[in-house]
Amino acid sequence: AQSVTQLDSQVPVFEEAPVELRCNYSSSVSVYLFWYVQYPNQGLQLLLKYLSGSTLVKGINGFEAEFNKSQTSFHLRKPSVHISDTAEYFCAVSSTGTASKLTFGTGTRLQVTL
Amino acid sequence: KAGVTQTPRYLIKTRGQQVTLSCSPISGHRSVSWYQQTPGQGLQFLFEYFSETQRNKGNFPGRFSGRQFSNSRSEMNVSTLELGDSALYLCASSQDLGGGYEQYFGPGTRLTVT
Numbered sequence: 001a002q003s004v005t006q007l008d009s010q011v012p013v014f015e016e017a018p019v020e021l022r023c024n025y026s027s028s029v030s031v032y033l034f035w036y037v038q039y040p041n042q043g044l045q046l047l048l049k050y051l052s053g054s055t056l057v058k059g060i061n062g063f064e065a066e067f068n069k070s071q072t073s074f075h076l077r078k079p080s081v082h083i084s085d086t087a088e089y090f091c092a093v094s095s096t097g098t099a100s101k102l103t104f105g106t107g108t109r110l111q112v113t114l
Numbered sequence: 115k116a117g118v119t120q121t122p123r124y125l126i127k128t129r130g131q132q133v134t135l136s137c138s139p140i141s142g143h144r145s146v147s148w149y150q151q152t153p154g155q156g157l158q159f160l161f162e163y164f165s166e167t168q169r170n171k172g173n174f175p176g177r178f179s180g181r182q183f184s185n186s187r188s189e190m191n192v193s194t195l196e197l198g199d200s201a202l203y204l205c206a207s208s209q210d211l212g213g214g215y216e217q218y219f220g221p222g223t224r225l226t227v228t
Contacts, residue, residue, distance in 0.1 A: 043221045051214050099162070100217060102217065103159070
């Protein structure tokens, strides 16, 4: 079984400031890692994913994340946020087996202000 | 290519009734998964279908069921609705089974049980 912990339920940040959203996971098997974003009244959109290879993963909208196996973390970063980045962000894991089941964290609300 | 579509987008039902939600995956995608999103429990996996067969199931009571048709379209059914079933129900499709395949989410069906 897997679990995901997103330590911050809300992260307020000023526009053009850098941001880091934290994600830690627990699993007894190898996992794939994902970050999704959800805008109000919409479904989830994939920002980036780690399957294998380079531990630094670049995604859409200027986001990147680093997989750290020893710390079981997959933190999301952006060097300069925009008002339009205000949304809910979800970290998720799935096993590397045949199942597509995603286990999500509780989400982090990123609030960008001027 | 059209995205994942879910119908209806909004639904209001009364306790004790049953409801059927529909999901049309992206063309060519054979795997469909369902998730429930609530403020209290977050995003929880309901079930996954592939080639008309349920491949994986989450921890939900038997009142929750689903099926997949030969054209990969999927429906989920909730019988004997309870107030706690009020949620956003999200459908996701992917090309194939396996955690490495990206899941594309629909906009969801917002179910309100009164």
